Amino acid sequence: MISIEHVSKTYRRGAWALLDISAVFGTGMTGLLGPNGAGKSTLMRILAGLASPTSGRVTIRGIPLSRPEEIRQSIGYLPQNFQVYPQMTGRDYLDYIASMKGLKSRKERTAEVSRLLEVVNLNNHSDQKMRTYSGGMRQRIGIAQALLGSPDVLIVDEPTSGLDPRERVRFRNMLTRYSLNRTVLLSTHIVADIQSNCHEVAVLHEGSLIMAGSLAELQACGRGFLWEARMSHEEYEAADPSLILSSRQEGEHMICRMIHARRPFAGSVMVEPELEEGYISLLRRERHV
Numbered sequence: 001m002i003s004i005e006h007v008s009k010t011y012r013r014g015a016w017a018l019l020d021i022s023a024v025f026g027t028g029m030t031g032l033l034g035p036n037g038a039g040k041s042t043l044m045r046i047l048a049g050l051a052s053p054t055s056g057r058v059t060i061r062g063i064p065l066s067r068p069e070e071i072r073q074s075i076g077y078l079p080q081n082f083q084v085y086p087q088m089t090g091r092d093y094l095d096y097i098a099s100m101k102g103l104k105s106r107k108e109r110t111a112e113v114s115r116l117l118e119v120v121n122l123n124n125h126s127d128q129k130m131r132t133y134s135g136g137m138r139q140r141i142g143i144a145q146a147l148l149g150s151p152d153v154l155i156v157d158e159p160t161s162g163l164d165p166r167e168r169v170r171f172r173n174m175l176t177r178y179s180l181n182r183t184v185l186l187s188t189h190i191v192a193d194i195q196s197n198c199h200e201v202a203v204l205h206e207g208s209l210i211m212a213g214s215l216a217e218l219q220a221c222g223r224g225f226l227w228e229a230r231m232s233h234e235e236y237e238a239a240d241p242s243l244i245l246s247s248r249q250e251g252e253h254m255i256c257r258m259i260h261a262r263r264p265f266a267g268s269v270m271v272e273p274e275l276e277e278g279y280i281s282l283l284r285r286e287r288h289v
């Protein structure tokens with residue numbers, strides 16, 4: 001379990017990247033959503049013990065981050081811009097990280113590295129130098145190193161960027177299985193990543209936690225603001241594009257979904273929001289649009 005109490009962070013000469021965040025993330029997978037610059041990576045780096053909060057306290061399984069030697073092995077972290085060692089093979093790299101994480105026995109390390117290469121579907125490329133890896137393969141080695149030692153808490157920052165759809169599905173399912181009896185925190189811009197696998201969601205906006213709860217609660221944030229209208233091409237061209245969330249052509253007309261506090265067109269009808277529309281409505285409300 002991760003417990004965050006009144007955490008704030010400011011960078012030197014910077015504004016507040018995090019402002020008085022309090023949250024508890026228990027067993028299961030929680031999605032951390034937020035627009036660019038919201039503070040997701042800052043929060044994840046703090047949870048991974050790579051940055052210190054300016055104020056506030058974080059505990060992992062009850063142990064404060066200020067005692068890193070006691071919890072280092074309980075935390076796996078995949079950073080947003082994971083960098084590989086180009087001259088090392090995937091297998092050698094994982095073996096090296098395994099020994100850094102304290103796996104002393106060579107036999108255990110070999111077994112653990114082989115298991116993880118299988119999990120991330122890289123066993124056929126494990127003896128290639130990582131400079132020959134594609135972006136998706138590098139990302140998968142990053143995932144494997146985060147999973148080394150089966151940590152109780154897994155923190156993954158935009159893990160599916162760069163994965164093709166088949167690998168993305170495989171990865172999501174792997175994370176879901178992993179989160180059955182562990183805590184997984186996954187940050188993403190992609191609402192679909194959260195929709196398919198997370199049971200809870202937290203939304204950051206300009207350094208503040210503006211929502212934490214179930215997916216149904218996030219979806220409900222759009223209730224009363226979503227409209228669907230059937231428009232002529234002329235009406236469509238005249239409409240304010242900032243109100244339109246999606247549109248598709250149907251014969252001579254356009255079917256548009258719009259976000260607005262009041263009925264935007266005479267012919268528009270109120271509809272139930274999708275999860276992404278709930279998220280966009282929540283962000284719009286924060287910006288008082």
Ligand SMILES: Nc1ncnc2c1ncn2[C@@H]1O[C@H](COP(=O)(O)OP(=O)(O)OP(=O)(O)O)[C@@H](O)[C@H]1O
Binds near residue numbers: 011080
């Ligand atoms: N090393 C740093 N020095 C100064 N300011 C920083 C640093 N890292 C992040 N920031 C600032 O802190 C704020 C939060 O950034 P952060 O990277 O945590 O957001 P994010 O939600 O992860 O964004 P993105 O989705 O674009 O990756 C931003 O205003 C950013 O400019």
